[in-house]
Amino acid sequence: MSCPSDETLVMFVDGELDAPERETVARHVQTCSACGESVAEMRAVNRRGRSALREMRVDVQRDGTKARRRWVLRPMAVAAAIVIVVSVAAVVWMKGHGASERKVAQLIPPHERTTRPATNPLATARAAPRLMDAEFERWSAGYRRKRIALVPMEEVAVFEPPEVRPTGP
Amino acid sequence: MADKHEFERQLESVRARLVRSAAVLCWAGADVEDVVQETLLEALRSRQSFGDRSSVLTWAYVILTRVAARVNARRRERAVATDWAALADGLPPVDGGLIADEAHRAVADAVRRLPQRQREMVTLHFLEDLTYAEISTALGVSVGTVKATIFEAKASLRTALCALQKESR
Numbered sequence: 001m002s003c004p005s006d007e008t009l010v011m012f013v014d015g016e017l018d019a020p021e022r023e024t025v026a027r028h029v030q031t032c033s034a035c036g037e038s039v040a041e042m043r044a045v046n047r048r049g050r051s052a053l054r055e056m057r058v059d060v061q062r063d064g065t066k067a068r069r070r071w072v073l074r075p076m077a078v079a080a081a082i083v084i085v086v087s088v089a090a091v092v093w094m095k096g097h098g099a100s101e102r103k104v105a106q107l108i109p110p111h112e113r114t115t116r117p118a119t120n121p122l123a124t125a126r127a128a129p130r131l132m133d134a135e136f137e138r139w140s141a142g143y144r145r146k147r148i149a150l151v152p153m154e155e156v157a158v159f160e161p162p163e164v165r166p167t168g169p
Numbered sequence: 170m171a172d173k174h175e176f177e178r179q180l181e182s183v184r185a186r187l188v189r190s191a192a193v194l195c196w197a198g199a200d201v202e203d204v205v206q207e208t209l210l211e212a213l214r215s216r217q218s219f220g221d222r223s224s225v226l227t228w229a230y231v232i233l234t235r236v237a238a239r240v241n242a243r244r245r246e247r248a249v250a251t252d253w254a255a256l257a258d259g260l261p262p263v264d265g266g267l268i269a270d271e272a273h274r275a276v277a278d279a280v281r282r283l284p285q286r287q288r289e290m291v292t293l294h295f296l297e298d299l300t301y302a303e304i305s306t307a308l309g310v311s312v313g314t315v316k317a318t319i320f321e322a323k324a325s326l327r328t329a330l331c332a333l334q335k336e337s338r
Contacts (some may be wrong), residue, residue, distance in 0.1 A: 006320070006324070007316065007317075007320045010319065010320050010323055011301075011316065014294075014301070014319075015300075016300065016301050016316075041327055041330075041331075042323065042327065044330065045323055045326045045327050045330060046295070046323075048273075048276050048330060049276060049280060049291065049295045049326060050295045050296075051273065052272075052273040052274075052276035052277040052280070053189070053193055053277060053280060053295050053296050054189070054295075054296065055273045055277075056189060056192045056193065056277060
């Protein structure tokens with residue numbers, strides 16, 4: 001038989017020929033040194049190609065993918081940190097606010113203190129004027145002792161100072 | 170058709186093989202992980218089109234080749250001036266971290282220099298040991314096209330290997 005084409009030899013090496021053709025080519029290759037050499041080279045291409053590609057290790061840390069991921073994650077980490085800081089600040093503020101309310105509540109005379117739980121919004125709403133009154137009473141007591149008149153804020157805007165006339169000697 | 174969880178499990182089981190193939194198909198190692206992620210997402214989204222096919226791998230491979238081609242094209246568009254020499258030669262930027270062995274890297278580079286279609290077929294042929302008929306089914310081309318394309322690819326690789334052997338002498 002004449003030498004098979006290179007395409008046929010490639011298919012022979014790849015096991016793509018049907019049985020009768022494979023037998024024929026195999027017999028020829030054993031006797032033809034040129035075709036035998038071609039087949040050896042094609043087998044080398046397959047062997048080296050396979051082992052080279054299978055040797056590839058995809059190390060995402062070394063080729064920069066992971067580094068880029070970190071940049072993607074960084075804004076998320078910053079956002080999470082902001083949320084945590086705001087939450088902690090809110091808790092601290094609420095605790096502080098609660099303490100100041102308790103201080104104010106201590107100013108109320110015992111007989112005026114409500115027996116209802118402070119967490120009841122209705123009770124809180126009812127107690128609010130009392131809290132304000134008690135604080136105001138306490139604050140204004142010093143002024144009253146010194147006989148200093150307290151003018152409501154609404155009247156400050158229209159307050160006209162009394163006319164002061166110079167007194168003669 | 171397998172249920173969603175079973176389908177996800179099957180996809181996960183071929184993930185490592187997709188990564189290895191993506192490392193050959195992608196021009197830049199930094200794209201490998203992204204390409205595989207995009208492929209898996211696309212595969213999950215288009216689960217309905219999987220139908221009653223037997224192999225998740227070959228089906229996922231079709232998506233992988235499409236995604237890799239898209240990402241390579243995007244990278245070519247964005248290539249900075251310094252990469253032009255490499256791109257003009259058809260050689261992707263070499264990732265030193267992929268292969269430790271110098272000889273293997275040279276062979277893998279020769280594979281990666283192949284035109285897109287040849288590279289896809291050789292990758293399936295070398296890495297997944299698919300037959301010509303299986304490759305034709307996976308990539309949606311005729312067996313004759315696969316024969317001709319693989320023949321051309323192997324001829325190029327054979328020339329490259331001969332050059333490598335001469336250099337090493």
